[in-house]
Amino acid sequence: MFRHTKNLQFEAKPEKPDPVFAHKLQELIGGAYGELSVTWQYLFQGWNCRIEGKYKDLILDTAAEEIGHVEMLATMVARLLEGAPATEVAEAVKDPVTAAVLGGMDPQQAIVGGGGALPADSNGDPWNGKYIVASGNLLADFRANAAAEAQGRLQTARLYNMTDDPGVKEMLKFILARDTVHQKQWLRAIEELRADGLEDEVAPSALFDEENQEHNSTIWHLSDGADGPKGGWTRDLEYLMEPQALGGPATAPPPDPALFSTFAPAASAAEPELAEGDVQTFYSERDGKWKNQVEGRKRASSTSDTKAEAQQAGRELAKNRGVTHVVRKKDGEIAETHDYS
Structure with missing residues (x-):
């Protein structure tokens, strides 16, 4: 059961309308690392969690918070679009080339959203459920969560430096703080999983005896850079400086003639002399x-x-x-x- 509270989690009042920034702010709503993504990521992780108690509660607490972040951002977008001209170039866009590209607000904010936010990114591309990670393995999911919060905070920080509006900045300061907390909580939850004996360093903690034993402890040196072996990750891993290809030629089989792919039978290779x-x-x-x-x-x-x-x-x-x-x-x-x- 979900219950909606009408008050915003944090205030979302710009000092003045700014349709160009409203366009940019869409990234924090419907981008790959936007609030819609983490909302649905955490909801499905919580619904799929097989352990009642602290882990499930943490996931769903955070999911509910992220719904509130979407509402804050959607409200801010609508207020930034207030009074934005639907037929004229926005005042904020002076350069003719930029004006031709942007034209102020995203046209879909006017045509589809009626002057409001969209479930889309800053290019107008619709949000996609493929962005979310909800595997049922908490170690894998919590690592994905920490990465999502890091990317989200990075984008919020960039947008913070793209506006001078005090009201917008205050809201973004709040989101920055919450992204900080969420990164910390997921990293500590990973430590807790290990302390509780539920997971270890590698996800999933199975099939170690079945995996190829020759290749489970080597890092392959496959770039021109030679400094990889200097990192601390070589503590229990060998840096293989001259790895060799282990497979044969990457040759596709002859195509179905009905597909009309260009094909010429290869000359048979001579048997090597042993x-x-x-x-x-x-x-x-x-x-x-x-x-x-x-x-x-x-x-x-x-x-x-x-x-x-x-x-x-x-x-x-x-x-x-x-x-x-x-x-x-x-x-x-x-x-x-x-x-x-």
Whole structure:
């Protein structure tokens, strides 16, 4: 059940109308990080929360507050548009080029909103429910909440420096303060989740044994900048300075002829010559297993139920021997080749 109180959460009275700033202020209403986004983000997070008590109460308390922020901003927009000319260029816009682009208020504020706020951003694009994050995992959601409040406060701070109106500034000061509190509360709620043993550092706190163990502790150096390894994040992570591509060519399959995509069959690549000692990972039709075999030997050096397990074992074997590792598809075609010499 929701109950509306007629008084605003904080006053929203500009000193004088300003349709250009009303246009800008729409970003705080209907932008990706606007108050509509956090309102619906927190409402759905609260409704989807499976734990009764402090976490659900915090989420819904904040959601209800954000509804009030939307009302404040909508009221401010309507008051900034008071008396704004619907057919003339606003006085605030002097430059002819700027006037042609802006023309004072957003035309939709007059045509669609009747001189009021819109559920849209500062470009007039409508607010989109895809902006919100409500996953049901509180750690992931609270991190998204802290980021949303940081982006919202950043945009509020920028708008604060775009106006000289004392009334507008007072309202924005209030929103800045509330965004400060909300960032702090979500960051502390994350700490509380860990203290309560509900979540840990990584979301979700599961499947750590199943994930690829070779690649769960490395940062890949893939830019020209060389200072990444100097950060504190290398405390328990290795900075891999020369990572190698682990997959084959990013080649799409032949298209359906009915789609008329341009296509020319590629020339078949010649089989690479394997030297004695090189390692092959392949599928055995005889027993339905994935195997690794060293070139020059008759017997497989290892057998696995899955390709992933066999490929990892083959990679380690090739690395240890300092040779080439060839990975084949189920049909025998080569999928990957890696040289560890």
